[in-house]
Amino acid sequence: xxxxxxxxxxxxxxxxxxxxxxxxxxxxxxxxxxxxxxxxxxxxxxxxxxxxxxxxxxxxxxxxxxxxxxxxxxxxxxxxxxxxxxxxxxxxxxxxxxxxxxxxxxxxxxxxxxxxxxxxxxxxxxxxxxxxxxxxxxxxxxxxxxxxxxxxxxxxxxxxxxxxxxxxxxxxxxxxxxxxxxxxxxxxxxxxxxxxxxxxxxxxxxxxxxxxxxxxxxxxxxxxxxxx
Amino acid sequence: xxxxxxxxxxxxxxxxxxxxxxxxxxxxxxxxxxxxxxxxxxxxxxxxxxxxxxxxxxxxxxxxxxxxxxxxxxxxxxxxxxxxxxxxxxxxxxxxxxxxxxxxxxxxxxxxxxxxxxxxxxxxxxxxxxxxxxxxxxxxxxxxxxxxxxxxxxxxxxxxxxxxxxxxxxxxxxxxxxxxxxxxxxxxxxxxxxxxxxxxxxxxxxxxxxxxxxxxxxxxxxxxxxxxxxxxxxxxxxxxxxxxxxxxxxxxxxxxxxxxxxxxxxxxxxxxxxxxxxxxxxxxxxxxxxxxxxxxxxxxxxxxxxxxxxxxxxxxxxxxxxxxxxxxxxxxxxxxxxxxxxxxxxxxxxxxxxxxxxxxxxxxxxxxxxxxxxxxxxxxxxxxxxxxxxxxxxxxxxxxxxxxxxxxxxxxxxxxxxxxxxxxxxxxxxxxxxxxxxxxxxxxxxxxxxxxxxxxxxxxxxxxxxxxxxxxxxxxxxxxxxxxxxxxxxxxxxxxxxxxxxxxxxxxxxxxxxxxxxxxxxxxxxxxxxxxxxxxxxxxxxxxxxxxxxxxxxxxxxxxxxxxxxxxxxxxxxxxxxxxxxxxxxxxxxxxxxxxxxxxxxxxxxxxxxxxxxxxxxxxxxxxxxxxxxxxxxxxxxxxxxxxxxxxxxxxxxxxxxxxxxxxxxxxxxxxxxxxxxxxxxxxxxxxxxxx
Numbered sequence: 002x003x004x005x006x007x008x009x010x011x012x013x014x015x016x017x018x019x020x021x022x023x024x025x026x027x028x029x030x031x032x033x034x035x036x037x038x039x040x041x042x043x044x045x046x047x048x049x050x051x052x053x054x055x056x057x058x059x060x061x062x063x064x065x066x067x068x069x070x071x072x073x074x075x076x077x078x079x080x081x082x083x084x085x086x087x088x089x090x091x092x093x094x095x096x097x098x099x100x101x102x103x104x105x106x107x108x109x110x111x112x113x114x115x116x117x118x119x120x121x122x123x124x125x126x127x128x129x130x131x132x133x134x135x136x137x138x139x140x141x142x143x144x145x146x147x148x149x150x151x152x153x154x155x156x157x158x159x160x161x162x163x164x165x166x167x168x169x170x171x172x173x174x175x176x177x178x179x180x181x182x183x184x185x186x187x188x189x190x191x192x193x194x195x196x197x198x199x200x201x202x203x204x205x206x207x208x209x210x211x212x213x214x215x216x217x218x219x220x221x222x223x224x225x226x227x228x229x
Numbered sequence: 230x231x232x233x234x235x236x237x238x239x240x241x242x243x244x245x246x247x248x249x250x251x252x253x254x255x256x257x258x259x260x261x262x263x264x265x266x267x268x269x270x271x272x273x274x275x276x277x278x279x280x281x282x283x284x285x286x287x288x289x290x291x292x293x294x295x296x297x298x299x300x301x302x303x304x305x306x307x308x309x310x311x312x313x314x315x316x317x318x319x320x321x322x323x324x325x326x327x328x329x330x331x332x333x334x335x336x337x338x339x340x341x342x343x344x345x346x347x348x349x350x351x352x353x354x355x356x357x358x359x360x361x362x363x364x365x366x367x368x369x370x371x372x373x374x375x376x377x378x379x380x381x382x383x384x385x386x387x388x389x390x391x392x393x394x395x396x397x398x399x400x401x402x403x404x405x406x407x408x409x410x411x412x413x414x415x416x417x418x419x420x421x422x423x424x425x426x427x428x429x430x431x432x433x434x435x436x437x438x439x440x441x442x443x444x445x446x447x448x449x450x451x452x453x454x455x456x457x458x459x460x461x462x463x464x465x466x467x468x469x470x471x472x473x474x475x476x477x478x479x480x481x482x483x484x485x486x487x488x489x490x491x492x493x494x495x496x497x498x499x500x501x502x503x504x505x506x507x508x509x510x511x512x513x514x515x516x517x518x519x520x521x522x523x524x525x526x527x528x529x530x531x532x533x534x535x536x537x538x539x540x541x542x543x544x545x546x547x548x549x550x551x552x553x554x555x556x557x558x559x560x561x562x563x564x565x566x567x568x569x570x571x572x573x574x575x576x577x578x579x580x581x582x583x584x585x586x587x588x589x590x591x592x593x594x595x596x597x598x599x600x601x602x603x604x605x606x607x608x609x610x611x612x613x614x615x616x617x618x619x620x621x622x623x624x625x626x627x628x629x630x631x632x633x634x635x636x637x638x639x640x641x642x643x644x645x646x647x648x649x650x651x652x653x654x655x656x657x658x659x660x661x662x663x664x665x666x667x668x669x670x671x672x673x674x675x676x677x678x679x680x681x682x683x684x685x686x687x688x689x690x691x692x693x694x695x696x697x698x699x700x701x702x703x704x705x706x707x708x709x710x711x712x713x714x715x716x717x718x719x720x721x722x723x724x725x726x727x728x729x730x731x732x733x734x735x736x737x738x739x740x741x742x743x744x745x746x747x748x749x750x751x752x753x754x755x756x757x758x759x760x761x762x763x764x765x766x767x768x769x770x771x772x773x774x775x776x777x778x779x780x781x782x783x784x785x786x787x788x789x790x791x792x793x794x795x796x797x798x799x800x801x802x803x804x805x806x807x808x809x810x811x812x813x814x815x816x817x818x819x820x821x822x823x824x825x826x827x828x829x830x831x832x833x834x835x836x837x838x839x840x841x842x843x844x845x846x847x848x849x850x851x852x853x854x855x856x857x858x859x860x861x862x863x864x865x866x867x868x869x870x871x872x873x874x875x876x877x878x879x880x881x882x883x884x885x886x887x888x889x890x891x892x893x894x895x896x897x898x899x900x901x902x903x904x905x906x907x908x909x910x911x912x913x914x915x916x917x918x919x920x921x
Contacts, residue, residue, distance in 0.1 A: 021702035025705050029709065
């Protein structure tokens with residue numbers, strides 16, 4: 002698979018500092034792009050492209066942390082390294098909790114910066130592969146028929162076939178066939194695989210950014226099925 | 230006594246009804262006139278109907294001089310009754326003919342009384358001018374008119390002795406009016422003043438004088454000692470005594486006494502005027518009295534003027550002494566060589582010397598030794614251009630106490646022209662307390678600057694970190710570029726140039742900060758207002774960004790330079806900027822701080838700082854510049870009050886208003902170069918004294 006080179010995006014309103022950072026990162030062999038404001042970065046951003054963002058906290062208008070909040074609402078939030086003029090602990094805690102890779106204080110040492118960028122790119126790659134896996138699972142879930150979804154839900158909840166049949170008001174045989182269908186669609190070799198996939202979907206389903214994802218993944222509850 | 234009734238009428242109780250008062254006046258005056266006229270009759274020379282001195286008319290003249298014209302009519306009626314009663318049954322002149330004299334006399338005296346009342350003040354004959362005018366009246370107009378009907382009648386009748394008799398009768402009225410009118414007017418017009426100032430010594434003196442006069446007059450005119458005219462001037466010393474000690478009134482009474490006594494002597498064939506034919510004797514007596522009266526009356530008036538002037542000068546000197554003594558400042562007067570001729574009480578307090586130790590010493594004594602050499606030059610400069618002004622413009626002055634300690638002073642110099650040559654008045658103020666207050670204010674201002682900069686720490690750190698971060702990253706990049714193969718030398722050159730630029734940028738912020746924080750003396754300079762504001766904007770730029778505030782400036786270009794202390798002006802601006810940003814913290818949306826400069830017509834530049842915050846509550850508008858008034862939770866409430874004292878120290882004015890479309894505006898004025906001289910208060914004091 003042909004993957005484009007990751008781009009390091011530098012967002013800082015100070016022309017001089019931005020230029021210096023870009024120079025340094027280029028010298029370290031990265032592809033770099035600079036933006037004086039968060040707005041310009043957002044406009045230029047290509048969804049899904051690999052890379053990371055070096056974000057100044059003290060930006061004019063909405064500050065770096067506000068920008069982070071809105072980036073996190075995207076389906077593919079970038080990995081963020083913050084740069085700040087002061088080492089403000091509450092600010093850095095907030096940033097890290099919201100998923101920032103690092104929180105650096107200006108003036109920043111080369112080693113710190115480069116390792117932070119390295120970590121951010123690694124995190125980005127990881128996130129992207131995770132998101133890819135998620136997408137696969139989601140596709141598989143969506144390929145289930147409504148009945149199969151109900152069976153899936155009840156099975157991963159730990160019900161025996163008999164119990165599932167009783168729950169859905171059908172025969173144990175039918176359930177068994179549908180369960181096999183589900184296993185096949187999920188490419189699961191064992192019940193444990195199926196449960197792990199359900200877990201991953203479930204975890205992501207309760208994640209804060211789940212509501213903003215382009216493909217919402219809703220696992221119907223048994224009650225809802227009952228009403229069907 | 231006849232004249233006493235006049236007085237009692239004149240000063241009758243205001244409660245008395247007008248009718249009764251007028252009736253009393255008429256009766257009293259008629260009685261007085263009657264009595265005086267009868268006394269005069271007793272002094273008539275037997276073959277003639279005339280006397281030497283006719284005094285009853287003066288009674289009328291004096292009464293008119295002492296009353297306003299609208300109250301003259303009772304005296305006219307009283308006069309008519311008095312004349313009729315006095316002449317009734319008199320053999321020489323029938324009463325009906327005598328009544329003819331009444332309108333004549335009124336016509337003669339009334340205009341004179343009216344004019345003298347108008348110009349002579351409450352008491353005429355007070356000065357030489359008034360006395361001269363009165364003399365002309367008394368000697369010419371009054372007698373000619375008064376005597377006219379009788380004389381005209383005699384002329385028409387073809388009397389062969391017309392001229393001698395006419396001269397005698399005119400002189401008779403003239404003498405009486407001249408001597409008796411001032412005596413009566415001054416005595417009854419001012420009897421209360423005399424009663425107040427009377428003392429036993431004075432009463433005794435006048436009694437001795439009267440007795441002596443009576444005795445001498447009698448010796449000279451009443452006895453026939455056979456000395457002839459030798460004793461003629463014997464009363465003169467006593468008359469001069471009266472003139473010197475008892476003023477015009479005293480000398481007139483003395484002359485009256487002399488006139489009566491000499492006339493009595495002549496009538497009874499005694500004294501120097503008795504030997505000749507009676508008609509000649511009367512004329513000679515009259516001329517003698519006239520010759521002696523006029524100079525004495527003028528002498529008395531001149532003496533009075535001199536006495537008054539001396540008293541006035543003494544009072545003014547006393548006032549000057551009191552003012553100098555009670556002055557809150559030390560006042561010294563020294564001659565052109567610096568020798569002290571006068572020192573007031575306060576200079577004793579300030580310098581610690583006794584007054585007699587100061588007078589006669591050189592002013593150098595009070596100057597600290599190290600400054601004594603400057604003194605002659607300072608004085609020379611002052612004499613070259615002797616305007617009232619502070620001494621030693623442009624530096625601090627110190628005084629030296631007796632114990633050798635020094636203290637800061639301010640000296641005002643005034644040139645005084647005195648009869649003994651020019652002198653210099655030194656008004657010296659001990660300004661120790663003010664200096665201390667100024668220092669305290671500077672301390673406070675400095676502390677407040679520290680506090681403000683403290684608030685800005687975060688944003689200033691950002692302002693410095695920004696270029697420092699750029700420098701570090703640039704250096705790192707350059708290092709890596711030089712390690713590369715081939716080394717990117719051109720790029721490194723760019724980097725070095727950027728590093729230099731960033732270094733200067735960081736340095737700029739640090740310099741401005743240091744300038745603001747340094748503890749320093751007040752220094753007035755002519756500076757560009759816009760430049761100063763731009764520098765302060767650099768300091769708050771970071772803070773503005775942190776708070777999401779847009780800072781805009783609307784500068785008027787080509788403003789004349791302003792006279793200010795740079796750091797104080799920056800402090801005022803910084804305070805207003807921070808306040809404006811603080812005020813906008815509570816509002817969502819657009820936060821805008823606009824700073825404008827403009828020229829006002831009175832030679833002041835104006836700075837305005839507008840914010841887009843919620844404005845100032847109307848009830849707080851008047852109080853925001855008060856110390857310890859703050860609407861902020863954490864505010865000390867000193868920033869604006871310090872700003873106000875700094876603005877006023879520059880001779881300007883600061884005020885706040887709410888903008889019509891929301892937000893507040895703080896405006897202050899500062900003098901531009903052309904108006905340097907009008908800068909007042911702390912600023913001016915400082916600039917005059919300067920800093921040594």
